[in-house]
Amino acid sequence: xxxxxxxNHHEEPASFAFDxxxxxxxEKILKRYxxxxxxxxxxxxxxxxxxxxxxxxxxxWVPRVAMDVVATRxxxxxxxxxxxxxxxxxxxxxxxxxxxxxxxxxxxxWLRGSDEVLRACKDAxxxxxxxxxxxxxxxTLSEVECLGGCVNAPVLAVDxxxxxxxxxxxxxxLIESLKRGERPKPGSAKGRxxxxxxxxxxxxxxxxxxxxxxxxxxKGE
Amino acid sequence: xxxxTIDGTEVEVPNGASVLQAxxxxxxxxxxxxxxxxLSVAGNCRMCLVEVEKAPKPVASCAYPVADGMKVFTDxxxxxxxxxxxxxxxxxxxxxDCPICDQGGECDLQDQATAYGGQGGRYREEKxxxxxxxxxxxxxxxxxxCIQCTRCVRFATEVAGVPELxxxxxxxxxxxGTYVEKALTTExxxxxxxxCPVGALTSxxxxxxxxxxxxxxxxxxxxxxxxxxxxxxxxxGPEVVRxxxxxxxxxxxxxxxxxxRFSFDGFRRKRLDRPWVRQDGKLRQASWEEAxxxxxxxxxxxxxxxxxxxxxxxVDAESAFALRELMVGLGSANLDCxxxxxxxxxxxxxxxxxxxxxxxxxxxxxxLIIGSNxxxxxxxxxxxxxxxxxxxxxKVGFIGPAGLDLTYHTEQLGEGPGAISTLLEGGNAxxxxxxxxxxxxxxLGRGAVARPDGAAVLAAAWELARSVxxxxxxxxxxxxxxxxxxxxxxxxxxxxxxxxxLDLAGMLAGGVDALWLLGADGFDAGLxxxxxxxxxxxxxxxxxxxxADVILPGAAYPEKEGTYVNTEGRVQHGRLALxxxxxxxxxxxIIRAAGAALGVDLQFNTLDALRAxxxxxxxxxxxxxxxxxxxxxxxTGPQASGVSLGQQPFTLPITDYWRADVISRASDVMAExxxxxxxxxxxLAAE
Numbered sequence: 001x002x003x004x005x006x007x008n009h010h011e012e013p014a015s016f017a018f019d020x021x022x023x024x025x026x027e028k029i030l031k032r033y034x035x036x037x038x039x040x041x042x043x044x045x046x047x048x049x050x051x052x053x054x055x056x057x058x059x060x061w062v063p064r065v066a067m068d069v070v071a072t073r074x075x076x077x078x079x080x081x082x083x084x085x086x087x088x089x090x091x092x093x094x095x096x097x098x099x100x101x102x103x104x105x106x107x108x109x110w111l112r113g114s115d116e117v118l119r120a121c122k123d124a125x126x127x128x129x130x131x132x133x134x135x136x137x138x139x140t141l142s143e144v145e146c147l148g149g150c151v152n153a154p155v156l157a158v159d160x161x162x163x164x165x166x167x168x169x170x171x172x173x174l175i176e177s178l179k180r181g182e183r184p185k186p187g188s189a190k191g192r193x194x195x196x197x198x199x200x201x202x203x204x205x206x207x208x209x210x211x212x213x214x215x216x217x218x219k220g221e
Numbered sequence: 222x223x224x225x226t227i228d229g230t231e232v233e234v235p236n237g238a239s240v241l242q243a244x245x246x247x248x249x250x251x252x253x254x255x256x257x258x259x260l261s262v263a264g265n266c267r268m269c270l271v272e273v274e275k276a277p278k279p280v281a282s283c284a285y286p287v288a289d290g291m292k293v294f295t296d297x298x299x300x301x302x303x304x305x306x307x308x309x310x311x312x313x314x315x316x317x318d319c320p321i322c323d324q325g326g327e328c329d330l331q332d333q334a335t336a337y338g339g340q341g342g343r344y345r346e347e348k349x350x351x352x353x354x355x356x357x358x359x360x361x362x363x364x365x366x367c368i369q370c371t372r373c374v375r376f377a378t379e380v381a382g383v384p385e386l387x388x389x390x391x392x393x394x395x396x397x398g399t400y401v402e403k404a405l406t407t408e409x410x411x412x413x414x415x416x417c418p419v420g421a422l423t424s425x426x427x428x429x430x431x432x433x434x435x436x437x438x439x440x441x442x443x444x445x446x447x448x449x450x451x452x453x454x455x456x457x458g459p460e461v462v463r464x465x466x467x468x469x470x471x472x473x474x475x476x477x478x479x480x481x482r483f484s485f486d487g488f489r490r491k492r493l494d495r496p497w498v499r500q501d502g503k504l505r506q507a508s509w510e511e512a513x514x515x516x517x518x519x520x521x522x523x524x525x526x527x528x529x530x531x532x533x534x535x536v537d538a539e540s541a542f543a544l545r546e547l548m549v550g551l552g553s554a555n556l557d558c559x560x561x562x563x564x565x566x567x568x569x570x571x572x573x574x575x576x577x578x579x580x581x582x583x584x585x586x587x588x589l590i591i592g593s594n595x596x597x598x599x600x601x602x603x604x605x606x607x608x609x610x611x612x613x614x615x616k617v618g619f620i621g622p623a624g625l626d627l628t629y630h631t632e633q634l635g636e637g638p639g640a641i642s643t644l645l646e647g648g649n650a651x652x653x654x655x656x657x658x659x660x661x662x663x664x665l666g667r668g669a670v671a672r673p674d675g676a677a678v679l680a681a682a683w684e685l686a687r688s689v690x691x692x693x694x695x696x697x698x699x700x701x702x703x704x705x706x707x708x709x710x711x712x713x714x715x716x717x718x719x720x721x722x723l724d725l726a727g728m729l730a731g732g733v734d735a736l737w738l739l740g741a742d743g744f745d746a747g748l749x750x751x752x753x754x755x756x757x758x759x760x761x762x763x764x765x766x767x768x769a770d771v772i773l774p775g776a777a778y779p780e781k782e783g784t785y786v787n788t789e790g791r792v793q794h795g796r797l798a799l800x801x802x803x804x805x806x807x808x809x810x811i812i813r814a815a816g817a818a819l820g821v822d823l824q825f826n827t828l829d830a831l832r833a834x835x836x837x838x839x840x841x842x843x844x845x846x847x848x849x850x851x852x853x854x855x856x857t858g859p860q861a862s863g864v865s866l867g868q869q870p871f872t873l874p875i876t877d878y879w880r881a882d883v884i885s886r887a888s889d890v891m892a893e894x895x896x897x898x899x900x901x902x903x904x905l906a907a908e
Contacts (some may be wrong), residue, residue: 064401082400086389191884 010094016066022052026073034072038074042084058137060100060159061092063220089144096140097133099178101125102157105147112153114165118143120171123157150190153193161186180203224288228296235860239648240282240293242268249295252304252312252333254418255370259474260379266311266370271295272302279303301337307673308338311737314349315419316365323361324420326433328369329575352397356386357404358412358421360895367397367421373413380476381407382628389482397421400483404897405584408600408878411482414466415475426483426890427463439798440467442779442785443481444706445882448579448601449787450477454779454798456484461485471580471848472787478600479894480878480885487888488777491762497772504772510805511820512771517590519754519770519906520611520735520819525552529733531725532558533740535882537795538710538842538904539828540543540775540808544739545716549810550821554722555733558711561741561874562726563667564675565701566859567717570841572679574709575789576697577662577830578850583609585698587658589618589634591641591661591682592871593666593702596627597878599788601703603627618651621666621871634747636870640839643682645688655689663691664700667708668874674867676859681866683858692853699853703788704776704874706806706883707740738765739808740775742883758811760801761883773815774805777884782828784835784842791848792841 018026037113046062049070054060062085071078085091091101100220113195118141121127125139133140149155152164155172163174163186170189179185192198222233225240235244235681239262243253254266264284270859271282274292279299283813294300312334318324344681351364373398375387389400401406405413405421407517415424437454443464450473451612453465464485466477496512499502507515520528530548532541541558559565565573577585582605609615621630632650634640644652655661663686670679681701703709718724723732729748736749740759744907746768749755757769760777778785779798786792799808809831816823823830824900879895880886 077378079385079387079400082389083387086400087391089391 013065016049016063018048019052019067021054022048023053033160034040039080042070042074042076042081042215043088046081046085051090054159059095059099060082064093064168072209089142092140095133098138100140100142100157100159101127101144101175102144102147102155103130104145104147104149104155105143106158107148108150109154116168117154117156117166117171120166120168121175124172124175125195138176152192163209165189165192167191223287223291225287225290225445226292228294228518229246234287236287238287240271240273240280240285240287240291243287244271244282244293244295251282251295252337253283254329254333254368254562255372257372257375257416260372260375260416262529263375263635265370266368267307268304268311270300270307272297272299273655283603287346290354292524302316303329304337305339306338308334309342309344312342313336313344315368316348316569322363322366322420323423323428324366324417327574328420328734329418331462345733349393354396354398355402355404356399356413356422357410358890359410359425359479359898360405361428362398362422364398364421365397366419369395369397370418371397372416372418373397373422376413376416377405377407379611380412380604381405381409382604383407386417388591391670393494394501402624406594406898409476409604411479412466412476412513413885424483424527426486428560431462432455435461437798439779439796441779441798442706442787442793442795443885444485444785444795445481446478446599446601447703447705447788448478448599449706449710449785449791449793450474450481450601451479453791456799459489459799459802472579472789472791473579473601474605476601476604479510480891481879483894484885484888484891485886487761487886488779490804490889492777492802492888493760493762493766493772493774494801495774496803496804496821497769499770504769509814511725512773513815516756516815517818520551523734523754523768526555526721527732528553528737529555529557529723529728529735530737530739531560531728531740531744532556532707532711532716532742533560533768533883533886534705534707534743535778535884536707537781537785537808538714538792539784539831539835540739540812541707541716542714542838543712543809543812543823543825544737544830545714546823547816547821548793550816550823552817552878555728556716556717556718556722557725557728558708558716559671560725560741561667561671562675562724562744563671563680564612564864565667565670565712565717566679567712567715568856570713570790571697571699571853572859573685573701573703573712575664575700575702575787577660577700578786579605579790579849580608581850582611582662584696585609585658585660585662586614587618587655587661588664589614589620589644589655589662589685590627590664591620591666592669592678593621593664594625594627594873594875595666596625596666597700597873597875598666598702598704615643616654618649618654621669622873637868637872638678638681638866639868641685642680642866645681652689652710655685655691658689659692660696661686661689662698662700663689663703664872667703668699668703669871671874672867672869672871674869677861677864677866680861687856692856694852694854697851698851701788706785706787709788709790710792713790713792713841714835715838729886738769740883741765758808760805760881761887763886772886774801774803775808775811776805779806784832784845788840790841790849792845794845 033040049066050060067081071081126134127141130143156163165188225243230247232247249570251269253269255263265283269282270279272294317394338901354362374386378384394647439454443452451467451469455463468475496507498515562787607629617631617633665682731750735754737756742765746765755769756771757766780801783795883892
């Protein structure tokens with residue numbers, strides 16, 4: 001039988017408090033919801049927590065004490081926050097590395113070579129597999145479901161940034177530059193503009209538009 | 222109303238009813254796990270699938286509203302196939318450990334798998350195993366058996382009002398638990414065991430004790446609080462092995478408080494199972510003849526007005542009445558059943574009853590609680606208040622210690638009787654809430670009148686109820702909340718000082734030379750004057766028995782036929798589930814025999830004769846299982862008799878919920894609960 005993971009086997013911080021930057025965001029977020037419906041803000045606030053933890057400790061995760069703080073702020077029972085935080089895998093309920101490498105393993109990415117991306121992550125990041133955090137604390141490797149970037153498969157999301165059209169070499173290159181503290185420009189590794197064909201648009205060229213970027217839905221970068 | 226055809230039978234159900242309810246109205250059994258009629262609808266087990274004409278797929282009947290002219294089929298090929306497949310899915314991760322599961326034999330999953338399941342599973346992969354959770358000393362968890370119906374989550378959140386249980390994680394990894402490994406802070410946790418349709422939540426004290434078919438089941442009444450919940454006492458041989466609630470919509474719905482449910486091991490411990498007499502300052506075992514001989518010898522020469530009797534909190538009305546007859550026969554009017562010294566005016570029944578009724582709480586539209594913590598004093602009644610509060614538009618005012626969590630929002634109006642005066646003078650906005658309500662309710666805790674100015678508190682509370690319009694010909698909004706199941710019965714049996722009789726304080730002040738204690742452990746026995754001859758008749762060797770000169774072993778409530786009156790004045794019969802241990806006897810028989818020994822001719826030889834006399838003395842005992850609902854015809858209030866309201870803040874009578882009476886004080890399970898729940902530091906991962 002496969003036993004489920006114990007949820008509480010890591011070190012929890014003793015306390016959590018929002019910093020001024022988070023407070024400013026929370027103020028904006030809470031304004032979106034009518035009085036008495038603050039609980040609707042639970043997901044945005046959990047993101048605020050995760051970002052703040054990333055800023056403060058270099059590990060973007062949501063400790064349980066922080067969930068309690070969110071519960072108090074939103075007048076919810078703590079368990080209701082635990083339920084939300086554990087349901088969405090976007091919230092890390094355990095500490096993670098400095099960079100969160102999220103490999104998309106869903107069919108289009110897999111067909112286009114996500115196994116190679118995974119192998120590159122393991123090799124370059126010194127990771128054993130999914131769920132592992134490297135010993136230097138730089139990387140945590142996760143498998144995620146479809147990131148919605150199938151046109152540019154395979155996709156690797158590093159924290160909030162999508163790196164697309166990857167193969168083994170470009171993934172290794174990406175991870176090496178992350179190690180050096182650089183943040184390469186997100187997007188296609190082959191230099192595609194969004195999801196336009198390589199080398200530029202090939203159809204609908206006769207539409208009289210001055211800016212070809214409009215054809216692919218996004219104007220400029 | 223909507224006309225629905227269920228398998229060809231036409232039924233009419235209210236608009237907004239679910240298909241499942243319509244099927245039940247038509248007498249069709251619909252299998253279900255997550256649906257529970259007293260909880261919100263979750264619709265996640267999918268066991269209640271039925272076929273609806275023109276619907277392309279089977280529909281979950283619990284969450285599907287009826288429509289006029291709808292045709293439902295509950296036994297079509299599609300339905301049978303759907304149920305078989307749902308069952309196969311449910312059993313994918315459910316262990317095949319029925320032989321070692323305490324739910325075996327009374328398990329919804331077991332029964333429904335037999336009735337609706339297929340021949341076998343096709344799943345060959347790994348099964349899921351889930352770590353067991355800690356939910357406190359009463360609920361044992363085997364979480365691998367959980368089918369994630371979330372009934373427990375909804376019960377804790379909606380009925381018990383302690384949102385501490387939840388479903389964390391998702392999909393395969395979803396788990397039911399508190400996430401932080403702590404005991405559920407509720408007095409209703411035993412009900413989680415009842416509503417769990419599988420063996421995931423079972424009773425810890427009942428673990429591996431018995432199989433349901435080995436048990437003898439006796440329907441009775443819980444007397445450990447004044448709600449008088451309907452219960453079933455399960456016995457095997459000479460032992461009570463568990464106590465379960467029964468359905469009684471007017472009283473407990475189907476819930477039960479933990480103290481009544483789990484203190485049954487107290488029936489086996491510290492029992493008085495044979496008579497004892499004091500010889501040369503030491504108690505020694507004796508025979509009944511010896512005991513009565515000592516009583517006759519010592520009582521000889523004591524004039525009637527120097528004899529007194531005190532009735533305890535758990536006594537049945539018959540034995541209280543029998544003892545009263547004995548005292549009257551001896552020429553004594555020194556009777557008291559108010560061990561707490563509560564200034565209860567027993568001259569009129571509605572002065573001390575919960576007149577609105579427990580079900581009447583649902584009709585109230587404003588509520589004031591004075592000096593009572595219903596969560597600890599009557600958890601099931603508190604759940605009813607919460608139910609009414611959750612339905613909306615109920616404001617609850619509270620006078621008493623600040624900072625209590627009653628599981629619903631209360632407006633703190635003050636800590637002492639001064640707040641009642643303020644309300645009477647209209648000096649608080651809540652007075653307008655009460656006045657503006659159609660059916661205002663005032664709940665006065667028994668603890669609020671158990672103080673020197675109790676009579677004034679009682680009078681003021683009544684006057685407040687009268688002045689806000691709570692006492693009308695069709696609504697009686699004055700309510701006293703008692704603490705134990707024997708208290709109202711003893712008041713109804715007239716166990717209060719007669720003309721020129723002494724109350725308990727008077728007796729303790731040296732007014733009597735002989736004192737008969739009938740299960741009376743609720744006061745400090747050290748206050749009994751030295752030299753007074755004390756007879757203790759009861760079932761547990763608790764505080765008072767040690768002071769006694771003669772101990773007469775009586776029966777605890779499951780060991781006798783007895784009449785109990787709950788706080789709303791409902792007369793109910795408790796039934797004998799097992800015989801008293803050793804030489805202990807039913808209490809009315811002991812008193813009858815004592816009467817014979819003391820030369821008092823008691824006019825009853827059978828329980829029926831005693832009950833007939835009781836009903837003749839107080840006609841209220843004629844109506845069994847019901848109560849006279851109605852308004853207040855005469856709004857004259859109880860008299861304060863020269864006492865004025867004091868300044869002392871109210872204190873609550875029950876300080877330790879788990880050890881509030883002799884039975885729970887004898888129980889190891891309750892001792893464990895008391896240790897855990899009264900421990901200020903949260904306990905982490907016990908197992």
